[in-house]
Structures are given as C-alpha cells and as structure tokens.
Amino acid sequence: MAQTHASEGQGHSIRLYLVTWVWLFILSACSYLVDYLHLQGHLRWSLILLFMMLKAGLIVAIFMHMAWEHLALVYAILVPPLVVFVFVGIMAYESDYTLITRQIAFAMGH
Amino acid sequence: MEQTVVREKGELQAQLQARPGGWRGFVADWSSDQRAFKEVPWGKAMMWIFLLSDTFVFSCFLISYMTVRMSTVVPWPNPSEVFALTIGGAEVPLILIAIMTFVLISSSGTMAMAVNFAYRRDRVRSARLMLATAALGATFVGMQAFEWTKLIHEGVRPWGNPWGAAQFGSSFFMITGFHGTHVTFGVIFLLITARKVLRGDYDHGARGFFTSRRGNYESVEIMGLYWHFVDLVWVFIFALFYLW
Numbered sequence: 001m002a003q004t005h006a007s008e009g010q011g012h013s014i015r016l017y018l019v020t021w022v023w024l025f026i027l028s029a030c031s032y033l034v035d036y037l038h039l040q041g042h043l044r045w046s047l048i049l050l051f052m053m054l055k056a057g058l059i060v061a062i063f064m065h066m067a068w069e070h071l072a073l074v075y076a077i078l079v080p081p082l083v084v085f086v087f088v089g090i091m092a093y094e095s096d097y098t099l100i101t102r103q104i105a106f107a108m109g110h
Numbered sequence: 111m112e113q114t115v116v117r118e119k120g121e122l123q124a125q126l127q128a129r130p131g132g133w134r135g136f137v138a139d140w141s142s143d144q145r146a147f148k149e150v151p152w153g154k155a156m157m158w159i160f161l162l163s164d165t166f167v168f169s170c171f172l173i174s175y176m177t178v179r180m181s182t183v184v185p186w187p188n189p190s191e192v193f194a195l196t197i198g199g200a201e202v203p204l205i206l207i208a209i210m211t212f213v214l215i216s217s218s219g220t221m222a223m224a225v226n227f228a229y230r231r232d233r234v235r236s237a238r239l240m241l242a243t244a245a246l247g248a249t250f251v252g253m254q255a256f257e258w259t260k261l262i263h264e265g266v267r268p269w270g271n272p273w274g275a276a277q278f279g280s281s282f283f284m285i286t287g288f289h290g291t292h293v294t295f296g297v298i299f300l301l302i303t304a305r306k307v308l309r310g311d312y313d314h315g316a317r318g319f320f321t322s323r324r325g326n327y328e329s330v331e332i333m334g335l336y337w338h339f340v341d342l343v344w345v346f347i348f349a350l351f352y353l354w
Contacts, residue, residue, distance in 0.1 A: 014223055021219035028215060028348075032208045035190050035353050045354070052349035056342055063222045063338045065331075071132065072139035073147050077158050084169045091173050095180035102183050 020062045027055045157332045161339045164292075168343050171285050172350055178277035187273035189352050193257070207352050210253050211344065214293075217246035218341040221334050228330035233307050236330065240304035243337065247297040254290045258283075285347055292340050303333045 031051040034044055061067040066074055129148065130138055140146050147155045179186055190203040197205065224239035261282070265272045268280040306312065307330060315324040 012226065014226060017219060017222040017226065020222070021215070024215045024218070025212065028208070028211050031349065031353060032204065032211070035204050048349050048353045052345055055345045059218065059338055059342050059345065063218055063341075064335055069150070070139060070148065071136040073150055073155065073158065075136065076146070077162055080162060081165050081169070084166070084173075087169070087173055088176065091177045092180065095177045098177075098181035099183065102181065106183060 020058055024055055024058055027051050151328045153328060153332050157335050175281040182275040182277060184275040186275050187278045206257055210250055211348055213246050213250050214341050214344050217243045218338050221337045225331045225334040228327045237304045237308040240300050244297045244300040247293050251290055251293050289343055289347060296337050296340050
C-alpha cells in the first residue's frame with residue numbers, strides 16, 4: 001500500500017518544486033521591499049499579511065503536499081488553527097483595556 | 111493469523127476502491143470505524159497532529175507578543191533599525207533577517223526535492239539534498255547566533271533595551287529562541303535520516319537504533335513535513351515580528 005501511495009501521491013516533477021521555490025523567493029523579496037521602501041500604514045500591514053499568507057499557502061499546499069491529501073486529513077489539520085483567530089480577538093480586546101487603564105493610571109500619577 | 115491479515119488487507123483495498131471523493135469522501139472517512147485518515151501512513155498522520163499542537167505553541171508566543179506590544183505605553187523599538195547592518199558604510203535595514211529568510215526557504219526547496227528523490231529510490235541524491243538542507247539549517251542557526259550576540263552587546267535583555275518598550279527583548283529571545291531550537295533539532299534529525307537513507311536502511315528494512323522498528327521512505331517525507339513547518343513558522347515570525 002505504501003508503494004501505491006508513493007507512486008500515486010509523489011509523482012510530482014522536480015520542476016514543480018523549483019517553480020514553488022522561485023515564487024517563495026519572489027514573495028520574500030516583495031515582503032522585504034515593503035520594509036526597504038518604508039511603506040507605512042494600512043498599505044504596509046495589508047501587504048505584509050498578503051505576502052505572509054501566500055507564502056504559507058505555497059509551503060503547506062505544495063512542499064507539505066496538502067494539496068494532494070484527502071479532505072479528511074486536510075480539514076483535521078487546517079480547521080483547528082482557525083480557532084487561534086478567536087484567541088487573537090480576545091487578547092486584542094484585553095490589550096486595549098490594559099492600555100487604557102495604564103494611560104489613565106499613569107496620567108493620574110499612580 | 112496470516113490469513114486474517116491478508117483478508118483484512120483485501121477488504122481495506124476493496125473499501126478504498128469504493129471510496130467516494132470530495133465532501134462525500136470527507137463524511138465517509140470520518141464516519142467510518144477505526145481509521146479516519148485512510149491511505150495516510152500512521153507516522154505521517156501523527157507528525158501532522160504534532161505539528162498542529164506546535165502551531166498552537168507558536169501561536170501562543172505570537173499572541174503574547176501582540177498583547178505586550180499593544181498594551182505598552184512606551185514606544186516599541188523599530189525592528190527595521192534594530193536589525194539593520196552597516197555594510198560598506200551604509201545602513202541596510204533588516205538585511206541579515208532577509209538573508210536568513212532566503213537561506214531557510216532554500217533549505218525547504220532542497221528538502222522537497224530530497225523527499226521526491228527518496229520516493230524514486232534515488233538514495234544518493236536524496237541523501238545529498240538532505241545534507242544540503244542540514245547545512246543551510248546550520249547556517250541559519252549560525253546567523254541567528256550572530257544576531258543574538260550583536261543584540262546582547264548592544265544591551266538588549268529580556269527585561270530591557272536601550273530603545274523603548276522593555277517587552278521587546280523578552281518577546282525576541284522567546285520567539286526566535288524557540289524557533290532556533292526547532293531548527294537545531296531539525297538539523298540533527300536530518301543528519302540521522304540522511305545517514306539512514308545513504309546506508310540503505312529503508313531498503314533492507316534495518317531496525318532503528320531508538321525504536322527498534324523497521325523504517326521506510328515515508329520517514330523522509332515525515333522529516334520533510336517537520337522541516338517545512340519550521341520554515342512556515344519563520345514566515346509568520348518574519349512578517350509579524352520583524353516587518354510589523
């Protein structure tokens with residue numbers, strides 16, 4: 001069974017990996033340029049996140065072979081990390097509160 | 111006993127052939143008895159689950175970093191200036207981090223090809239590519255050591271630094287330190303796996319020194335999953351810690 005799996009799932013050409021590699025280089029260069037060109041504000045953050053997600057997607061889909069796995073495995077691995085965004089939301093809300101209490105406390109000289 | 115195994119294998123084979131694809135396949139796999147991850151080698155499924163748990167660990171680090179950065183009243187040091195290097199009299203922002211990024215991406219490229227050659231039973235090429243991956247990984251750790259040394263000399267400590275918010279140092283050492291440890295362990299296991307491939311352990315079914323079980327070429331792919339994950343984590347650290 002391992003044999004059939006190997007011949008079915010791993011028959012990609014080396015060219016596919018090289019193309020992915022080149023794209024990862026281009027995307028990394030782009031994200032470095034965001035800093036080098038001193039882009040600021042929403043443009044900076046949206047570009048950073050865009051290049052980050054594209055790079056992560058390429059690595060998971062092609063280098064880690066997620067694109068060729070069964071949906072049962074794909075969803076078991078990719079859905080749980082989405083819950084992390086809830087955590088991010090909770091902590092962002094909490095940080096805002098901490099910041100406000102600190103500002104008030106420091107302004108009042110305590 | 112032997113016959114039962116053969117019959118079970120035959121039944122599994124028949125089930126697999128009748129298996130629907132897409133969403134129906136997803137429901138069928140998860141609602142079936144015993145095995146949800148059909149046709150996925152056990153070791154590979156377990157490595158994916160380990161990586162999922164590791165994702166949560168790194169998420170916790172990055173979320174704590176977000177929390178301290180958002181809640182501090184002191185300005186955060188500008189990473190673009192902190193990680194700049196002076197090359198030929200000019201300040202180049204983030205250059206070392208950019209080179210580290212390219213080194214790690216290249217190591218992922220060589221690893222992907224090593225997995226491919228391993229499944230083609232091209233032992234020498236696979237092992238060479240894995241050794242190249244290990245060399246690039248060691249280079250990455252070396253550059254990280256250089257970066258740590260430079261920052262420590264400049265006075266960065268987990269409890270303070272000359273430029274701004276004290277939490278910068280603790281976030282930096284914790285996140286990059288934990289990632290660097292992952293890279294270091296990856297390099298060690300790459301060397302072990304490369305040696306096994308080169309010796310032909312997976313062809314003769316030689317028993318491993320630690321588990322005493324026979325390995326096969328899926329071990330190379332499992333090693334690859336771990337290595338790509340280390341690269342994946344760096345993508346997030348690069349974007350959220352160094353560029354933000």
